[in-house]
Amino acid sequence: MSTKVYAGTEVSLNDEGFFLDPGQWSEDMAPDIAHEVGVGDLTDRHWQVISFMRAEFAEKGTGPTVRALGKTSGVSVKELYQLFPKGPAKLAARIAGIPKPRGCI
Template identity: 80%
Template sequence: MPTKTYAGTDVDLNEEGFFTAPEQWSEEMAPEIAREVGVGELTEQHWQVIKFMRAEYAAKGTGPTVRALGKTSGVTVKELYQLFPKGPAKLAAKIAGIPKPRGCI
């Protein structure tokens, strides 16, 4: 299992680069991960999605799909693709330190 260091902390990742232990994540890691995946500077809207992803994961054991994210996060699907251009649910999950949502390829 690969490990990576974010914000001075070693974390366990799977082969696709998703956290295997979401409790290892901290908000200080998010900007580093965002830069690494090509998202750039995190805005308030990014944080709204990231926090929503973590809350959904905590409540349901998986992150939401793009459709569910667009309906329930307060950010439209169009805005999600502007914020996370290469796959909103997948990139947001990675930045939020949760496993890849079901249904993401």
């Protein structure tokens, strides 16, 4: 476990950089996390995925897989990989402040 400061707030992270408590996350933190993981500036399409990830986590207790994300978020799998290179579900979950989705390596 470690801590990190995003948008002026200290948060607790696991060894992979995912929030231990998703309740500590705020939208102000997302741009800092996005730059840290190499995603860059967040667009409306990024926010669509981030919001969807948070909603799915709130409803189901886990984030969706890439396949489920591509089918239900309104963003195609191809576009997901353009928005979040090197693992859309994992990167989007990290930026959204939720635990790593099941099935992500």
